[in-house]
Amino acid sequence: MDIRTALKQELIKELRLEDIGPEDIDNAAPLFGEGLGLDSLDAVELTVLVQRRFGVIIEDIDAAREAFASVDALAGYIETRKGELPCAGPGLSQ
Amino acid sequence: MRRAGPVAISGMGLVTAAGSCLPDTLRTLEREREFQPTPPPFAVAFGFPVFRCAEAAFGLCPERPAGRSGERGFTGVFPDPAEAPLRLSRTTMLALCAALEAWRSAGFSETAEPPGLRLGIVVGTSVGASLDFFPLYAALKAGNNISELCPERADGAGGTNRGRGAGSASGANGAGGTNRGRGAGSTSGANGAGGEDGPAVEKQNLPLTEIEDYLTANPAQALGEIFRCSGPALSVADACSSGTDAVGIGAGWIRSGICDLVLAGGADALSYITYVGFAGLRLPSPTVCRPFDRRRDGLTLGEGAGFMLLETEASRRKRKVKAVAFAAGYGTAADAHHLTAPHPEGRGLASAVQQALAQAGLRMEDMAFINAHGTATAVNDAAEAAFFTTRCPGIPVIATKGATGHTLGAAGAIEAVLSAAHLADGSLPATPNFREPDPALGFSPVNAPLPVRGGAAVSLSLAFGGNNSALVLTGGEQ
């Protein structure tokens, strides 16, 4: 499954975006504020979801603000960092 | 909000990481500037340090029977053994220690409601009101068949202790004990929920007494039983403003005549669940909290309890007891803005302070100092600083969580006690752990001992969920 689809699955399931499917989420639309309307608490949850699903750690949410701009932006962030994955340890295995 | 008469505080008690009783904590605050937290008392994958209360803090607890080795218990204290929990949670013990200090310093020697007087209990808490007995939960999820378990055994051996091990998971330190039964960190991933393989969850023979403890961990109920009070006994679960709210509610009971005496305060023990939750929210500092400091980078969790004995004038006069201080006003208001972030302009905070001042019949200019919430998170301190610079310019601000940690449900009560004590002492210590002002905040807290000018102070709490609470305290009788 490609990263964008996987991300949208996580968003819908874990952030309880009921009544919508992955096809309803525009990859370029804002995630926070308008668009999906996520907030700061969702941002923290999203970092955990990204680490769980892709093994990519987002250390500083503020510094990674651009990554949260849209599904495209976050997918790009994950793609560049996936290669730098430390050796899998507890919590990172799938 | 109508003006109302002040409510006398005839005794106070305090248990914090900085001292096992009120005089201890006050002396430590005078003597020390830097306070170092310690590693958490349970095995956990995060490294954020915490402020723990020393075991000596429990010295005031009466009649610890020799009983089962390694356990603390109060089986002798409850009048009806059939109704008594067999052990008290750490949160309840903290509450009891601080409450007893307040009770005894007010001149009572019997740990019971005095004849002819009506006692009420109100305890602010977060851990004490929540179902976070994790080792038990984990074991139950792993499929232990508790219908086959026998009830507590007459010999008190085996069943009651099995599976808790050193630093036991329940009662004695309540902080989640050892790693046993959690499988966390070591077997996480899909299997972590406790399959047969891996060190996941050790099957435990859980006695029903643990279940009883789990469901009766409410500290107000326990204190209500211990003191045999005939008035209300409730726990306030308003997250970080619980302690402040408890004192405000207790003062209201005195004014309206529901009670002659109220033990009002807050208590919270360090909790594994709370710790993991806060860590996941990225709130704690990896080193130590520095409220309002330029390099602040998060809060430090702590544990403790603070209690005040509030009393009617009639009862006080009859007993010929002086008031240590007075609870003059209380205010509380919701931001109704966001569930975890405070209102950017401090709308709820301003409303709460205005209510408290109105009830006390005082103005902000009359305040000798403010005890801030001051958790040392970027967001909280900025919100409070904005409030101080716009609404309270020139009034000294102290933040004490650098010495006590953020004690959640206990914080507001601990800080109310400290504020009343500082008024009584006539001086403020330096703000613990504060070193360097943050120019972005536009103000600095007190960073050297300061004489207190004036007889009133306000203590603030800002809570998760956007609740804001304020107490106005005034000086006692000399």
Next chain:
Amino acid sequence: MKLAVDGTACLGSFGTGMEALLRGAPLPAVHADGRAVAADTSALKARLPARALRQIDHFSRMALLCALNALEDAGIPESPPRDTGIILVSGYGPATPTFEFQDSILAYGEILASPLAFSRSVQNIPAATLAVTLHLVGPCATVCRGDFPVADGLCIARQWLEEGRVERVLFGAVDEYSPLLARLTRLRVGMRASRAGREGLRAALPVSEGAVFFCLTADKDISAFAGKCRRGCIEDILFGRAGNIDPPDNTGVGTRGEVPVFLSGAVPRRLRALPGMRHVGHVYGNIPIAQAFDAISALSCGNGLPAGRALCLAHGTGGRTACLHVRQAENRGGAS
């Protein structure tokens, strides 16, 4: 000072509204997964946008729907006056989010546990949700005790109104079902019964969930309020210790049945048999907020109360009691 009840609402395992409660159908036995007891909150979807409901869990949904219904019953628009306080009382608070957070620790480990689940489990989040959704910026308190939180919480409501802190209190009592909590509660009730040699009233009841809300104002000058005590009033709140089998004197309870007494909690068996004692628990189930269901039943049961008055007496652990003195509205219109 009496508390005027301007509006009421309830929902729970039994259904929604006073008609369902007064119909008196006993709760069925519960399936292992609790399906039989889930309160229906689907009506919220028609009243709030999906986005607003997204992060609101079942406990908070019960609170929110019941609060909206109570405000509607009181004739108050959905954005209530600013000087309205919120008090939420519960036996165990939002149990499901608490267990969900612990589940996420077990499933993913500490580092990858869900921060969102933790924040939903914080005890005062349901009350804060009411404040945010209804735009209420007044006092907001959450009270918790396992046996009878209702009376204690009502003391706070009365106090706020007496002090002039608020003009109106939105008072809610909520508890939710969780299979684990139900299992533990049943075990504890059984254990306590065998240890104490007696069985309380709750022992035979299925563990349930539900919410009761009251819109309260101060009954000092009823004519000042358009509602005029529409649903009745709570005249007094008394606490005591039951030293023996008969109700303590300070509850004003006679044993000759002049004023009906609704019983809940750990009621001694012999007390149940006295004349005038009523028990509605078989309809709403074993739930810490039982006393609130009794109060709303008493207020709404029309001509079921001879003098329009009743006592709602809750027995807690350790022999403590809490008693509400309830009086129906003048016209005794009954259920809405």
